Amino acid sequence: MTRKIDASPSPGVGWTIRSLLKGFTDDDGRQMMLGGLKRAFSRYAPRTSQKVKYAYNHGRWPDFRNPREFYEKLSALKLGAYGTDPLIAQCADKAAVREYVEQCGCGHILTKLYGTYDHPSEIIYDDMPEAFVVKASIGDGVNYFCPRKSEVTVDQFRADMRALEKRWSVRAQRRTAQERSRRNVFLVEEYLDDGSGDVPPDYKVHCFGGVPKAISLFLGRSDGEPESGAIFSLDWNIIGDIWRSANKVLTIEPEKAPDPPITLREMIHASSLLSAPFPYMRVDLYEIDGCVKFGELTPFPAGCTRGSSCLIDGVPMGDLVDLKYGGRDWTKP
Numbered sequence: 157m158t159r160k161i162d163a164s165p166s167p168g169v170g171w172t173i174r175s176l177l178k179g180f181t182d183d184d185g186r187q188m189m190l191g192g193l194k195r196a197f198s199r200y201a202p203r204t205s206q207k208v209k210y211a212y213n214h215g216r217w218p219d220f221r222n223p224r225e226f227y228e229k230l231s232a233l234k235l236g237a238y239g240t241d242p243l244i245a246q247c248a249d250k251a252a253v254r255e256y257v258e259q260c261g262c263g264h265i266l267t268k269l270y271g272t273y274d275h276p277s278e279i280i281y282d283d284m285p286e287a288f289v290v291k292a293s294i295g296d297g298v299n300y301f302c303p304r305k306s307e308v309t310v311d312q313f314r315a316d317m318r319a320l321e322k323r324w325s326v327r328a329q330r331r332t333a334q335e336r337s338r339r340n341v342f343l344v345e346e347y348l349d350d351g352s353g354d355v356p357p358d359y360k361v362h363c364f365g366g367v368p369k370a371i372s373l374f375l376g377r378s379d380g381e382p383e384s385g386a387i388f389s390l391d392w393n394i395i396g397d398i399w400r401s402a403n404k405v406l407t408i409e410p411e412k413a414p415d416p417p418i419t420l421r422e423m424i425h426a427s428s429l430l431s432a433p434f435p436y437m438r439v440d441l442y443e444i445d446g447c448v449k450f451g452e453l454t455p456f457p458a459g460c461t462r463g464s465s466c467l468i469d470g471v472p473m474g475d476l477v478d479l480k481y482g483g484r485d486w487t488k489p
Contacts, residue, residue, distance in 0.1 A: 206231050206461065213462035226474040230436060230460035236487040238455050239332070243433060247453040251293035251341050257450055260429045265450045268346035276317035276342050281310050287347035290320060294340040295327045303347055348444050358451065359423060361439040363431030364476040368424045369468050372398050384408055387466050390424060392416040396466025417443040435481035
């Protein structure tokens with residue numbers, strides 16, 4: 157019997173070639189091609205990729221060998237010990253971080269957890285409370301908010317869960333090496349509602365060597381990006397913007413500054429406990445009904461490439477990041 161050999165390219169190779177060719181002829185293809193190139197660049201040349209992203213956002217090339225500016229130092233941490241440290245990996249994992257928060261004596265600020273699932277399709281509509289959130293444990297931006305389940309049909313919920321799974325599959329393609337080492341699950345947690353009808357104010361505490369120094373306040377994040385915000389000192393005076401570029405400024409005028417949260421001291425105390433092992437950690441918190449609620453720990457704010465920094469008590473934020481904190485060289489993997 158003569159064996160027939162299929163000499164055509166494999167579907168994977170053919171799809172790649174067609175996608176690349178398509179990239180030169182239409183916008184969707186170009187976006188697909190560029191997205192694939194960026195993912196490959198980040199995965200196989202992370203240092204160069206970080207330099208390009210930094211230069212794009214700051215208008216100058218960084219010096220990761222002798223970093224001085226705030227985001228230069230955070231990038232050095234990301235490319236160094238933060239990229240391989242198992243505790244950092246745990247803190248960046250929205251499921252695993254809950255155990256760390258408990259160990260730090262802050263379990264009382266955790267949100268209620270209704271369940272964890274391997275896939276959103278496993279979540280049973282009838283088992284959910286009236287308000288809840290579904291989020292992927294690895295990565296950012298893969299969330300589903302349900303403030304009123306009674307307004308969502310079973311069929312719509314199932315469709316939403318399929319869409320969430322698809323969103324995760326796209327996000328998974330740009331996971332870091334550290335993220336790929338951990339298994340993703342989907343958490344169902346309580347929906348945080350402060351009664352305003354909007355996403356509650358987001359208090360992001362900047363901690364240096366376990367010492368809280370400033371708080372970024374993000375307001376109006378209904379679509380994910382804040383509408384306004386500012387960096388506050390611990391005694392609640394505005395000391396900086398949360399974003400400033402040639403095209404966009406996000407700030408709060410001093411006369412329009414909101415009152416400090418009534419749990420400010422508790423937020424500062426919890427942040428000091430949660431950030432103690434690290435040269436830098438941002439602790440994201442909320443205030444709901446007079447209680448502090450844990451959001452997440454953020455070792456890589458904005459990918460360590462964009463955002464604003466300021467002087468804290470006359471000292472640049474970059475100078476507050478000690479890359480030799482605790483006697484360890486945190487720039488080394």
